[in-house]
Amino acid sequence: MSESIQTLINSSRELLPASDSPRIDCELLLCLCLGQNRAQLIARSDQILTTRQYRQLCSLLKRRQEGEPIAYIQGFQEFWGRSFMVDRHTLIPRPDTELLVEIILNRFDPSSRKVIDLGTGSGALAVTIKQERSNWQVLATDISAATLNMAKQNTLINSPIDFLQGNWLDCIGHACIDLIVANPPYIASTDPHLTQLRYEPRNALVSAGNGLRDLATIIEQSVRVLSAGGSLLLEHGYSQQPEVENLMKAVGFVTEKFNDLNDQPRAMIGYRE
Numbered sequence: 110m111s112e113s114i115q116t117l118i119n120s121s122r123e124l125l126p127a128s129d130s131p132r133i134d135c136e137l138l139l140c141l142c143l144g145q146n147r148a149q150l151i152a153r154s155d156q157i158l159t160t161r162q163y164r165q166l167c168s169l170l171k172r173r174q175e176g177e178p179i180a181y182i183q184g185f186q187e188f189w190g191r192s193f194m195v196d197r198h199t200l201i202p203r204p205d206t207e208l209l210v211e212i213i214l215n216r217f218d219p220s221s222r223k224v225i226d227l228g229t230g231s232g233a234l235a236v237t238i239k240q241e242r243s244n245w246q247v248l249a250t251d252i253s254a255a256t257l258n259m260a261k262q263n264t265l266i267n268s269p270i271d272f273l274q275g276n277w278l279d280c281i282g283h284a285c286i287d288l289i290v291a292n293p294p295y296i297a298s299t300d301p302h303l304t305q306l307r308y309e310p311r312n313a314l315v316s317a318g319n320g321l322r323d324l325a326t327i328i329e330q331s332v333r334v335l336s337a338g339g340s341l342l343l344e345h346g347y348s349q350q351p352e353v354e355n356l357m358k359a360v361g362f363v364t365e366k367f368n369d370l371n372d373q374p375r376a377m378i379g380y381r382e
Contacts, residue, residue, distance in 0.1 A: 115154040227291035232260030278330040350374035
């Protein structure tokens with residue numbers, strides 16, 4: 110079957126009826142099949158796909174139509190202006206999580222610090238923090254060896270990060286960290302939105318105790334590992350801010366709250382005095 114790039118893009122809504130962004134998805138999949146970027150795609154819109162390219166596109170369209178995220182099909186996701194390799198072992202970095210980077214850059218000056226990113230996944234947060242604050246010592250933990258391997262692949266050679274396998278702060282000593290950053294699992298197992306996230310690792314999404322158990326564990330452990338004047342920065346669910354604040358205050362933190370791109374409560378810092 111002979112189809113041009115433009116014809117396929119114009120048919121994107123019919124090709125991907127279940128997608129919220131069919132045109133963009135179709136363009137990205139075409140880029141993958143043709144080895145082109147989106148600018149080249151537009152410039153060569155009258156190009157006819159070969160039989161092999163068309164068959165490959167149909168295979169990718171089928172995967173997308175079945176609900177597989179574009180990031181997993183492409184094998185990468187953009188975060189803070191950089192591409193990070195992802196696979197089904199790693200949670201896909203979200204734009205909302207860039208809020209944590211913004212908070213760090215706005216609240217903490219460049220003076221030397223020891224920082225740890227918990228449950229690093231693809232390494233997007235740890236790598237970005239190291240890029241923006243090159244003189245900081247950055248550590249990253251994850252319970253999964255496969256996930257840590259992906260994070261290591263995403264690390265820049267000139268921006269070394271120390272990777273440790275372990276559950277949250279179990280592998281960290283006493284009073285040695287200046288800043289803890291974490292985007293832990295915080296979705297309740299009964300949340301209906303999980304059906305839309307079935308391709309992503311469940312253990313990176315779901316937490317017991319109505320989504321609060323991992324947040325509570327990190328808050329409890331943080332008191333042991335933070336140095337005097339240290340801070341804990343957490344991403345949480347939009348409805349969880351009151352509970353997270355209570356947990357932080359119960360162990361002596363002074364708190365500061367933040368909203369995400371949709372003006373929903375999304376993050377909190379706890380400061381140790």
